[in-house]
Amino acid sequence: MRSADGLDSKDRELLQCVQDAFPLDPRPFRILGQHLGLPEREVMERLDRMYRRGVLKHIAPVLEMRETGVAASTLVAMKVAEERIEEVARAVNEYEEVSHNYRRDHPYNLWFTVAASSETHLRESLAAIRRQTGVQEVDILELPMTQRFKIDVRFRFVQENGGEKPDGRDRP
Amino acid sequence: MKSQMDEIDREILRRVQDGIPLEARPFSRVAKALSIGEAEVVGRLESLIQRGVVRRFGSRVNHRKAGIAVNAMVVWKVPPERVAEVGTGMAGHPEVTHCYERRIHPGRWEYNLYTVIHGQDRETICNLVERFSRHADIDEFLILTSTREFKRTPAGRIR
Numbered sequence: 001m002r003s004a005d006g007l008d009s010k011d012r013e014l015l016q017c018v019q020d021a022f023p024l025d026p027r028p029f030r031i032l033g034q035h036l037g038l039p040e041r042e043v044m045e046r047l048d049r050m051y052r053r054g055v056l057k058h059i060a061p062v063l064e065m066r067e068t069g070v071a072a073s074t075l076v077a078m079k080v081a082e083e084r085i086e087e088v089a090r091a092v093n094e095y096e097e098v099s100h101n102y103r104r105d106h107p108y109n110l111w112f113t114v115a116a117s118s119e120t121h122l123r124e125s126l127a128a129i130r131r132q133t134g135v136q137e138v139d140i141l142e143l144p145m146t147q148r149f150k151i152d153v154r155f156r157f158v159q160e161n162g163g164e165k166p167d168g169r170d171r172p
Numbered sequence: 173m174k175s176q177m178d179e180i181d182r183e184i185l186r187r188v189q190d191g192i193p194l195e196a197r198p199f200s201r202v203a204k205a206l207s208i209g210e211a212e213v214v215g216r217l218e219s220l221i222q223r224g225v226v227r228r229f230g231s232r233v234n235h236r237k238a239g240i241a242v243n244a245m246v247v248w249k250v251p252p253e254r255v256a257e258v259g260t261g262m263a264g265h266p267e268v269t270h271c272y273e274r275r276i277h278p279g280r281w282e283y284n285l286y287t288v289i290h291g292q293d294r295e296t297i298c299n300l301v302e303r304f305s306r307h308a309d310i311d312e313f314l315i316l317t318s319t320r321e322f323k324r325t326p327a328g329r330i331r
Binding site: 015019021026029040059061064099100103105112145147148150156 | 316
C-alpha cells in the first residue's frame with residue numbers, strides 16, 4: 001500500500017537497505033534485488049522513481065569530518081529580528097563553511113553549523129558573518145562541541161526493522 | 173594528523189562523493205578512470221569504512237519526503253558529573269541521530285547536552301523527550317523544533 005509520500009512497502013524496505021546496508025559490490029543492485037526478491041532492473045527502477053520524487057538524494061560515502069580537512073567547527077545560535085530572518089539566513093547560507101542552517105522556535109531563532117580548515121579560518125568566518133549580518137555579539141552563542149556521543153543520521157523507513165541485512169553485517 | 177588515505181583512495185572518494193550513478197555496474201566508470209578493477213574500488217571503499225575514514229556508504233535521503241517530517245534539537249541541562257552517563261544513554265536510541273556535549277555560557281546559556289531527534293510528527297518527538305527526561309531524571313530541557321530548513325549539505329568534502 002502506498003502512503004502519502006508515494007512509497008509502497010517494497011520501496012520502504014529498499015530504502016532501508018540502501019541506507020543501512022548498501023552492498024559494496026560491483027553489482028550492488030543485483031544483490032539488493034536478491035535480498036528483496038526483486039529483479040535488478042526493478043530495484044533500479046524503484047530507486048529511479050525515488051530520485052525523481054526527491055526522496056533519495058544520492059548514494060555515496062559519508063565521510064568523517066576530520067578526513068576532509070575540517071579542523072575547527074562550531075554550532076552558532078543567533079537572535080535575529082523576526083523581519084530580518086530571511087535576509088540574515090540567506091547571508092549566512094552564502095558561506096561555504098556553513099553546512100546546516102535552521103530556523104527554530106525560540107528567541108535564538110537561527111541555528112547554523114560552521115566548519116573550517118583551522119581555528120583561525122573559523123574565527124575569520126564567524127567575524128565576517130557577524131559583520132555582514134550586523135547581529136550583535138550579545139545575541140550570538142558560540143557552542144562548540146566538547147564531547148561527541150553519537151552521530152548517525154539514519155532513519156527508520158519501515159516499522160519492522162528486523163531481519164538479515166543483505167551484506168550480512170550488523171552496524172552499531 | 174596523518175591521513176589514512178592514499179591518492180587512489182582520495183580519487184575514488186572524489187569521484188563518488190556526490191553519488192554513484194544508477195547503473196547496473198555503478199563503480200565501473202571510476203574503475204576505468206583509475207585503471208583499476210571494480211573489485212579494487214569496492215574493496216578500497218570497504219577498507220575505508222573499516223578504518224573509520226568513511227563513516228558509512230549509503231543513501232542520503234530527503235527525510236521530509238519519506239514521512240519523517242520533524243527534527244527537533246533538544247537541549248538538556250545535565251550536571252557535569254552525569255554528562256557521560258546521560259549522553260551515552262540517549263545516544264543509544266535510534267531516533268537520536270546526534271548527541272553531543274557543547275560549551276556553556278554561564279548565566280546566558282547553560283544547556284550542555286544536545287540531542288537531535290527525528291520523527292514523524294511533533295507529538296511523537298514530545299513523547300520520546302518526556303520518556304528520556306523521566307528515564308534520565310533530567311527535567312530542565314528545551315525542545316527546539318526546526319520550523320524552516322535554510323541549508324543542509326554534507327559537512328565535508330574531499331577537494
